[in-house]
Amino acid sequence: MNSEMPAELRKKLESQGYHILGQRGAFKACQWQKKSLLSGDTCYKQRFYGIESHRCLQMTPVVDKCSQNCEFCWRVTPDDVKVTWDQTSVANEDVMDPVSLLDSTLMANLRSLGGYNPQSGARVLEHKYREAREPKHVAISLSGEPTLYPFLNGLIDEIDRRNMTSFLVTNGFQPDIIAEMSPPTQLYVTLAAPNEEIQKRLCRPGIKGAWDSLVKTQDVLQSLSGRTVNRLTMVQGRNMEGIRGYADLISRGEPDFIEVKGYMFLGSSRERLSAQNAPSHQEICAFSEKLSALTGYYVQDEQIESRVILLSKSKQVKKLS
Ligand code: SF4
Numbered sequence: 001m002n003s004e005m006p007a008e009l010r011k012k013l014e015s016q017g018y019h020i021l022g023q024r025g026a027f028k029a030c031q032w033q034k035k036s037l038l039s040g041d042t043c044y045k046q047r048f049y050g051i052e053s054h055r056c057l058q059m060t061p062v063v064d065k066c067s068q069n070c071e072f073c074w075r076v077t078p079d080d081v082k083v084t085w086d087q088t089s090v091a092n093e094d095v096m097d098p099v100s101l102l103d104s105t106l107m108a109n110l111r112s113l114g115g116y117n118p119q120s121g122a123r124v125l126e127h128k129y130r131e132a133r134e135p136k137h138v139a140i141s142l143s144g145e146p147t148l149y150p151f152l153n154g155l156i157d158e159i160d161r162r163n164m165t166s167f168l169v170t171n172g173f174q175p176d177i178i179a180e181m182s183p184p185t186q187l188y189v190t191l192a193a194p195n196e197e198i199q200k201r202l203c204r205p206g207i208k209g210a211w212d213s214l215v216k217t218q219d220v221l222q223s224l225s226g227r228t229v230n231r232l233t234m235v236q237g238r239n240m241e242g243i244r245g246y247a248d249l250i251s252r253g254e255p256d257f258i259e260v261k262g263y264m265f266l267g268s269s270r271e272r273l274s275a276q277n278a279p280s281h282q283e284i285c286a287f288s289e290k291l292s293a294l295t296g297y298y299v300q301d302e303q304i305e306s307r308v309i310l311l312s313k314s315k316q317v318k319k320l321s
Pocket of ligand 1: 031032033043044045046049052053054056057060139291
């Protein structure tokens with residue numbers, strides 16, 4: 001199958017504000033970076049972990065590649081643009097090398113900051129504008145599955161070499177790669193189902209043995225040197241039952257943190273779900289209290305606007321800056 005990204009997909013992504021980097025890398029300025037520059041409001045990761053939203057690069061090395069097709073995902077999927085493409089295989093020649101990818105991401109950030117220049121009248125503090133031009137954090141989470149990127153170690157090492165922190169979000173379907181991977185500052189493994197049946201229905205894996213792979217990844221988590229997080233994406237009416245299933249998965253991995261986050265009715269997911277599938281913050285609080293009781297993790301913090309609760313294994317949460 002042709003490894004080119006379909007023109008329909010590239011057109012749709014660019015219309016949504018994505019900067020396509022090389023064949024399939026992508027950067028998109030995060031709404032929280034903009035909010036932080038304009039009003040000082042920041043994302044929950046700044047609140048929970050101390051990263052700075054206005055100095056964050058939201059990017060992905062493989063915008064069109066993922067080994068699952070979650071109903072709640074804001075990513076553009078084949079159904080959304082009525083074309084099919086190979087979702088899971090990525091050859092070395094199909095992607096940018098890590099140094100060029102990071103350089104291009106930094107350039108895309110500078111381009112997207114053009115409208116925030118106080119010299120041109122933007123109501124942004126001069127020092128914050130200058131800081132935003134020198135990012136300190138990379139969120140490898142925008143879209144797609146980063147463990148499909150053949151140079152992932154190189155990317156994480158290059159981010160580290162430039163004294164930046166990195167958060168990487170994975171669906172956990174590649175335990176062998178995760179076990180050998182250069183540790184990002186913080187590794188997120190998404191848990192979106194308490195059992196295989198719901199995983200099949202809600203996440204629609206494009207590979208065989210997805211559940212077993214996820215369980216194996218949870219077993220690998222304990223042995224990793226970097227900080228680890230299980231993020232539970234809660235979709236009302238889809239995966240908020242069977243809480244013991246989540247507790248069992250979490251107990252296998254013993255991550256440093258758990259984030260219980262409500263699904264947000266955003267992006268392309270609006271074609272697949274309804275606003276009723278977005279749980280309220282109260283429902284997220286209630287679920288988190290039960291999970292705390294089952295796992296022994298401490299409920300630490302919350303950000304109501306993002307409908308997210310932080311739980312931690314230890315009583316203290318060490319900030320990153
Ligand atoms: S950490 Fe995530 S939410 Fe926060 S600014 Fe970066 S991309 Fe946005």
